[in-house]
Amino acid sequence: MAANREHQLRQAAIRWFVRLQTAAMDDPERSKFEQWLLASQAHQQAYEQVATLWERFDSAPALENLADAMEQQAYFKKPQRNGRIKKTVAGVLSAAVLVFGLTHGYQEYERWQAAPVLQAVAQAGFGQISRQRLQDGSELTLNSGSDAEVTFYRDRREVHLKRGEAIFDVARDPDRPFIVLSGNARVTVYGTRFAVNRLQRLVRISVDHGLVKVEPQNTTASPLWLRKGEVAEVPNAAAPLRSSHQAADAFSFTQGMISFDHADLSEIVETLSRYRRPPLQLQAALQHSPAQVTAVIKTRNIEKFISQLPQLAPVRIDHRDDSAWVVPVTSRTKK
Template sequence: MTGNAQNIEDTAAYWVARMDADDWGAEDEAQLQSWLNADPRRRGELARTQALWLALDRPDADRGGDREDAAPVYRRRGVLAILCATAAASLAGVWYFDSARSYETELGEIRRVTLSDGSVATINTASRIAVHVEKKKELIRLDHGEAWFQVAKRPDRAFVVETGAVTVRASGTAFSVRRLDRGSEVMVTEGSVETWCGSTIDQRVFLRAGDRAFISEDGMIRKQRAIAASIDRSLAWRAGKIVLLGDPLDYAIAEFNRYNHRKLVLLDPRIGVEQLDGVFRFDDVEGFARTVGQVLSVKVDATKSDVVRIG
């Protein structure tokens, strides 16, 4: 490190200490500006040093005691408070209603968001959820698509997902909800959930890890004890994959088309029942089509940019 750089660092540290004191004035500001303007590197050095100094503050929000520094500090805390509003509100147990904070994914996009109670929502392709933080629960509305929830263990708070007429209630578990045309599919990967349709909460069904159920909009619940591996497979999208294990080609094509603008089209419907095995990246439409072409000895036309024809 050159003497000059060392000098810049030391002077930056000096200014950070000066700004940290209680009596910043016009003269300080003028001197600092003239120091900054003499060399473009100085601004970055100052910002980095000041950021490091501020990063060393004790992490808890309310320090009590002696924080009645000058007004600017209060303002700084004000802004911070807004930035962390969600987290702080749930920590302090303050009633806080974040009117429909929503998260949406594009086709082929998967997004993970951490919710204010510490739960994590992993949102699949072309989906939208809206999150309401209420006094005693997180209320998630799944408007369309699919999401997998890892619910934080919070005995004082419930975690409720609503999709159409279907409700799923959980605490401290992991499960996915997918909204389909005439109902919703729920898969539980950890712990247990309760689910019901409309206001028929007294007819709710309990699902444990490894269960999957289809709840139709008219209240029919079809419960299946699935093997864990099949659920892992259904949720392979979390790793950007489609896993096929003896699944029909029709199903595989529908899966790929969920994630991609470039659609797979089956020209010969008779081969739709052919069973396939394999692990594919869900954006590798052409790779999948070529594999199918080889395995089933059918033609694949990938000359168009918006569609790949099979058969």
């Protein structure tokens, strides 16, 4: 009876040891473990034995020694040897093997869980819109000059928007969140439709419908929760902020339209460059210009809009070789 209780206690200690190898510091399991540990001195002794045993065998040479020790169990099977010694050594050896098996088995499971089940590249050429239906039924729409990497895991779905803008129509899956990483932004949903626009200075997220979680990757700021019609912007090194932009504007590129809402010159040049080669260039002196432009244009009229830009902002267009430059208006060029 006592031997059986000792065996059960050792098994419990082994299970706790294995669980704690991967538990986070704030995991509720740690609180339960502390209650179990403080409940009895026998629990403390059993756990200490398992932990000490694991330290001895957590290396390749030590495991070889363990194998040698297991071969030597025959020595303890001789009738003249004390039965208690035989049971003790056999129990210790079996505990070591079990801890090793469970821990390394769990590590193998974690590696299996972390391995991608789908990897793909999604791109849209200049002047094109690319639509792709993903393995889970979600639909990805990339605007001209955009580039994304899709990686699905067993416990989550991830898309890294490296350049440009995209619309995500996400198939609902409560067990696998859909995560978009772009710039400093991390966007998490389970089933909704939203757009992400990666600009040089920030990432803009616009929600068509559903619930969207927006948080920064580079800071510990609290996340924002967006609903239908709401917009947020995540600067490169700051917390996300709500924006007064119209969410519908982010989806207009599918209709061949570009919408600017109080856009600065940097955003205008970057956006227009997605549709033309060579790209439109902005002189450094205008990077932080306070000038803003509100306009709606058709993508087929981009060159016409560029030629009319000096009527909307204090700039002029210089053509150098094959490139067009947006430069500030100086006193000498003013009429």
